[in-house]
Amino acid sequence: MSALVEIRDLWIEGRSDETWSPIINGASLTLNKGEVLGLIGESGAGKSTLGLAAMGFTRDGVRISKGSVMFDGIDLITASAAKKRDLLGKRIAYVAQSAAASFNPAHKLIDQHTEGPVQHGVMSRSESVQDGIELYRRLRLPNPEEIGFRYPHQVSGGQLQRAMTAMAMSCRPDLIIFDEPTTALDVTTQIEVLASIRDIVEQFDTAAIYITHDLAVVAQMADRIKVLLKGDEVEEADTRTMLAQPKEEYTKSLWAVRAFERPQKPAVHTGATPVVSVQNVSAAYGKIQVLHDVSFDIHEGRTVAVVGESGSGKSTTARCITGLLPPTSGLIEFDGQPLPANYKSRNKDQLRQAQMIYQMADTALNPRTTIGNIIGRPVQFYMGLTGKQRRRRVEELLEEIELPAAQYYDRLPSELSGGQKQRIGIARALAAEPKFIICDEVTSALDQLVAEGILKLLARLQDDLKLSYMFITHDLATVKAIADEVVVMKEGKVVEQGPKHDMFVPPHHPYTDLLLSSVPEMDPDWLTNLLNERGVDNIGDAAVDKMS
């Protein structure tokens, strides 16, 4: 069997600050016809760069310095621009991470779909429209005859991702590069997209390179897995072999991340006053009701995880607690005392007691303020410390979050890595010496190893400082790791709540069940088994729609 793609000793460099620095150091890769190769690694591992290089393409400011990329006997590095134009779209296609950003919002889906086949002379426009509808049907999009005639903003994220896969398939390419196609989607949506991508790749016997950072996802999709670390190849093996017996230390550590779990804490004795008590809260944005009668308690030293899909009202609940969105009815109590609904009417001490850590550390830290001032401001504002005292306190806090104070005090946020920025966000919250912290998706933008570090830090701080957390997340692995109690939300309502160990054992509310069963597991047969068990119509959005 001859290889479809053959990359030999490929070196790629990127330009930064007037010099070329390496991104890929001598990677090799072979892909046979009809085979799916999974590329995994943390951000900055060079997996996207390598994926694009398999198309003979490099982003601006990136160059291939050495090596060869052969596609079906054609050398893509030396091929002429005209030759590449002929191949791309027709025989090699690309599916990007963000379908919403990749579709042109001004044109209908089907018009964008037919562009490729008509341009390459594969089909006439009317044939291509018919073919598009057939592909939409195979990808199990609802209303395949009509959905193509909508604009990108009129369909959901998961549907858009499948429409993009259909577009990539439009010329029946030999190779498709999938660049994190499900990363931006909810778990229940992701499973649907995964199932349809896998089916269609099998049906047309297309070879694919599947780029992701999620091991469980790649286990379902790939025949072989290749692990990358900072541009170096760590190891490559058959999916089953790789999952069962990883050879390298780094791979083992990636596998082990999901094992972190805190011991269950004893139940809170009845009658204790909760730190935060949300009582029958309803809220609305203008006339649109987004929260319906939400109630739950958070006790001292405990973590309550609020779980749900995007749009389920998790973050809105947090906005009600902080007072940014005064509820239309209901009450929020802190230590048994009712809190004013609007943050503007709360006093300094009430504001101090409830702090917040944000999802995107990039936007949560002022890019023009040094770390010392970011943490120092709440110290000065709430504690009234100035000068040397303030500096000493900031240094203490930096030690607390495991960053050397001397080195980081005068830096700007842009000089820090993602995980370090998130730690600064934690230190800023701690500086107020609060009893209660809202963590809004704090680990979802981070690589798994880094996220694990953050979770461990939060767990330690909770034990040391008797903190209470409200932990908003859509990732059930995170819930397993850190939560004491779980609140499941859907469409602004609480569907189910209770201690963690109860939540992970049946019986469940059907929605909780769907949510739990949609989380990919490391078992490569998981998706197949699930589809056999539930049937294609009972997963993802289709199942959610049935429920309501």
Added chain:
Amino acid sequence: MSTLLTLALILVAVAAGGWVLRFAGQKASGNAPTFRDMPFAVAFGYVFGASLLIFSIWYFFQPTQTDAGVPNAGVVFFRWAVQFFIVSAIAAFLFRALGRTVGTKGSRKLFRQMPLTASFGVLVVILYAFTAVFAAWLAPHGQEEIFTKVNVLPGGNAATGGDPLHPLGTDQIGRDLLSRLIYGAQNTVGIAFVTTCLAFFLGGSLGFLAATLQGWLDQILSRAVDVLMAIPSLIFALLLMTIASAWAGSERWLLTVYMIIIIAVIDSTRVFRLARAVGLNIVVMDYIEAAKLRGEGLGYLIFKEILPNATAPLLAEFGLRFCFVFLTIASLSFLGVGIQPPLADWGTMVRDSAQFINFAAFSPLTAALPLLAAGAIALLTVGVNFVVDWMLHRSSGLKE
């Protein structure tokens, strides 16, 4: 008709040349990627550029006088332009080289990354600022001093009608042009700077306030600005200046103060729009939410959280706005309601000597009289814009 035909012929020749270039390149280089993947438009561009360059060099070396003794004005002006361009480029290059060797570590790094255009802009701005500040020491004569000789030509060469006492000549009532140009820097640039600062103070603070508070205050301010912006700015300024001149009466200096206020208010509407737009993008950031939830006051939010993140686009706008204000003042002076005589001002100087441009075909030196003041305006505008372009590129937040 024949001109059109010639142009068409030249175009066809250049197009053919482009094709030949690409074909020859492909043959000679053994089909290297540079020539192989070259679109025809690029090849056309290369040949067109090369032809233009060759024509310029040929034109530059044409005689400055025809056989009949009449000056060949086109060639004269073209030579002046090219010489000025070369001198500027060399000056900018030397200035950048100087900046790369002396100064602090930070400033040296700044100069290393600077393109030649930006270093030229910085040089121009520094020279103008220096001239404006030290005008009284630099100028050989006073700005109001009238000499007996009038209409002395620039160059200081007695054979062509010049006088070494007045290197740039005199205007039609006998005032030294060099001195007036130098004082003009002080008056025009100084007043423009003050006006721009005032416009930024007004527009910037109101814009940030509107972005932070939003609601009805934002509505009122924004609609008021819309109304002011709906009136053509120069006409509006002229109208207000007419009213102001009635108020000022015989107090001429008061008119200048009114002018500063009027232009500042009119220009602050543009600043308001920018500050509000930039501010709105910043107030949705999580760090602003964090500061609000901390209980910070309005002053802290605006000056410590928003302003530091808005400086890059605002600074770039400052440069552009300065040019516009400067040109508005020059236009008002040209129309006679701006800076009042006998104060030297470039706009007034252009107006007073505008008729000399008619002599361009017979005596290029005479035509240089209005061109000197106009050139001073143009040079500063170009220089400031170079600096602004560079700053926009660096901040990358607001390109184009």
